[in-house]
Amino acid sequence: MQSLALTSPSLPAAAPTPASGRRLATRVRAAAVSDEPKLNKYSARITEPKSQGASQAVLYGVGLTDADLRKPQVGVSSVWYEGNTCNMHLLQLAEAVRDGIRDAGMVAFRFNTVGVSDAISMGTRGMCYSLQSRDLIADSIETVMGAQHYDANISIPGCDKNRHFTLQMPGTIMAMGRLNRPSIMVYGGTIKPGHFQGNSYDIVSAFQSYGEFVSGSISDEERKNVLRNSCPGAGACGGMYTANTMASAIETMGMSLPYSSSTPAEDPLKLDECRLAGKYLLELLKMDLKPRDIITEKSLRNAMVIIMALGGSTNAVLHLIAIARSVGLQLTLDDFQKVSDQVPFLADLKPSGKYVMEDLHKIGGTPAVIHYLLEQGLLDGDCMTVTGKTLAENAKIFPPLSEGQQIIRRLDNPIKSTGHIQILYGNLAPEGSVAKITGKEGLFFSGPALVFDGEESMITAISENPANFKFTRASLIHSLMKYFIATTVIKQGKVVVIRGEGPKGGPGMPEMLTPTSAIMGAGLGKECALLTDGRFSGGSHGFVVGHICPEAQEGGPIGLVENGDTITIDVGKKVIDVDLTEDQLEQRRRKWSPPPHKVTSGALWKYIKLVSSASSGCVTDE
Known part of the structure; x- marks a missing residue:
């Protein structure tokens, strides 16, 4: 694997030809060769006025010198904490980033934000805190950066979900977009697979x-x-789950350095990336190249393209919509469908495939995939990146996919001729839903509904003694497995509906990995479908449809479905319907009343009051 050290942070000699990129590149490069902009224009508000003497006294107190007060100040935000393999190494990475910033002649201050481990909280009410932590991360980084007047930011997300850095990464990028100061994201890296007796595990x-x-x-x-x-060690879960999905999308979007998404957490190249980030950030300051120059409609489309090609998580739909809104752009569900119709599913990566991210790293990593997609005309190479070069210019530096590799299929031999993420509408989801269809499950499913009001209610429905049933993850899976294996009607095509798990109803739109794991573990991935107004983990696969809008708590039709109603999912027609007329739905709607909220105080109550729908990215600042 080529080292990042071979990528010079110096500016390229020529700009690309397409118009929008040419104008932006000309502007930022002209700024770099003319009078340099004031690099400490934010921190100068603290370090220069005599009236801010107390502020300066504090900075002297933490060890700054007179010379340091004239330097740009960089906030280094990490999501380090000890209770999770994805995050436990981030303090070491933050130290390397800090040292690189100092070597580049700037001042670095490290600070932390929060994280949540989904692997620990999955299947419990702790999952209600998962999605809301994304916006809490964004808020906290914005708060520290804004209050302390830092000139630039490097964020180091690990995994607030022990498998998928999904919330930490979009949380950091959302903060960068809001602040619009030169910024780089350094991905904490993927975990290596575990091995035992010739088998690989994650x-x-x-x-x-x-x-x-x-x-x-x-x-x-x-x-x-x-x-x-x-x-077996530090890093995010190794398949194309939400962590590696978002890392690949953000690298392709241009907000992290080449190889950031595919370099394993414990590879020495990850520390090299951390040390180099400061040099690149200094160039961004000199060029005055900011997140809103990089995160554009075209670069967001690039992110969607690589998500489809790699078979990424459905969580990316929520997060890219939220990232777009943080920079003042509108991304819709229909934008994802347009890209899905144009981009084939190429990567034989887990959860639906064979390989993990470390395997992709060995054959060229994300830059090699970008190189291939650019060659095929699927990506816009004119988009600027945090290297100070365009995506196409970066791709020229790095080698293509290894000859004879088996992980990334050719366009003429895809796993699926279109993308795996499908946007479905119908009388069950008037505002849309998100399906993850890799092709192995088929494209059509119809059957009677088996309805559960929340994940926990599944236990009550299948337990012989519901009043005495204990709600633990182990007992839930055990009961589900016994039920799915013993109940022949499931094998005849039931559509399992789990509702009341949306952004407000959950609250927090928890993931349904436990039910899907039970279904897949029973070998019933093709025998039944699962629908929810909640989310799915990046590790979920099977015939699954989530993000159903409006959610049940808000009066969506999913809240009106009854056991035995026929539900049809037709991916070819992009339709999800319940076999009820509008009059029948209206009759049920008149009898319906919203269930009481599950919490009425604290952080989750604030989230309920603020959060938008899944189709709008579940943002909390609009």
């Missing part, structure tokens, strides 16, 4: 192992061996 292997144990596929000792070997 965190989703751990989730599915209990289902395999209950179904008799593996012994209890084999199950324990999966758990012991699923997380």
Whole structure:
């Protein structure tokens, strides 16, 4: 793998030819060769006026010198904490970033924000805090950067979800977009797969192992061996789950350095990236190249393209919409469908495939995939990036995909001829829904509804003694597995509906990885479908449709469905319908009343009051 050190942060000699990129490149490069802009224009508000003597006294107190007060100040935000493999190494990475900033002649101050581990909270009410932490991360970075008058930012997200850095990464990018000061994201990196007796494992292997144990596929000792070997060190879950999806999208969007998304967390190249980030950030300051110059309609489309090509998580739909809004752009569900219609699914990566991100790293990493997609005319190479060069200029520096590799298919031999993310509308989802269809599940499903008001209610429905049932993740999966395996009607085509799990109803739109893991572990991924107004984990696969809008809590039709109603999902026609007339739906609507909110105080209550719909990105600042 080529080192980032071979990429010079110096400015390229020539600008690309397409018009928008040419104008932007000309502007920023002209700024770089003329009088340099004031690099500390924000921190100068604190460091220069005599009236800010107390501010300066504090800075002297933390060790700054007179010379330091004249330098740009960089806020280094990380999501370090010890309780999670995705985040436990970020303090070390932040130290390397800080040292690189100092070597570049600037001042660096490290600070932390919050994180949530989904692998720990999955299947419990702790998952209600997951999505809201994205906006909390954005708010906290914006707060520190704004209050302290830092001139630029480098953010180091790990994984607020032990598998998918999904919330930390968009949270940091949303803060960058709001602030619009020169910024770079350094991805904490992917975990290496675990190995035992010739088999490879990851965190989703751990989730599915209990289902395999209950179904008799593996012994209890084999199950324990999966758990012991699923997380061998630091880093985000290794497949194309939400972490690696968002990291790849953000690199392609231009907000992180080449290889950031595919370099494993414990690879020495990750520390090289951290040390180099300061040099690139200094160039961004000199060029006055800011996030809103990089995050554009074209670069957002580039992000959508690589998500489709790699088979990325449906969570990316929520997060890209939110990122777009942070820079004043409007991205819609229909934009994702347009890209999905044009871009084939090419990557044989987990959860639906064979390989993990470390394998992709070995054959050229994300830059090699970008190189290939540019060659095929699927990406806009004119978009600017944090290297100070365009996407196409970056691609020329790095080698293409390794000869003979088996991970990324050619366009003439795709896994699926169109994207796996499909946007469905119908009388069950008037404002849209998001399906993840890799092609292995088929494109059509119709069957009677089996309705649950929330994930926990599934337990009540399937337990012989619901009054005495204990709501634990293990018992939930155990009961689900027994139910799915023993109940033949599931195998005859039930459509499982889990509602009341939307942004307001959940609250927090928790993920339904536990039910999908149970279904897949039972071998029923093609036998039943699962619909929800909640989300799905990047590790979820099967015939699944989420983000159904409006959500049940807000009076959406999903809240009116009853057991036995026929639901039809036709991916070819982009339709999701319940077999009820508008009059029948209206009759049920008259009898319906919204359920009481599950919380009435604290952080989640504030989230309920502020959060927008899933189709609008679940943002909280509009």
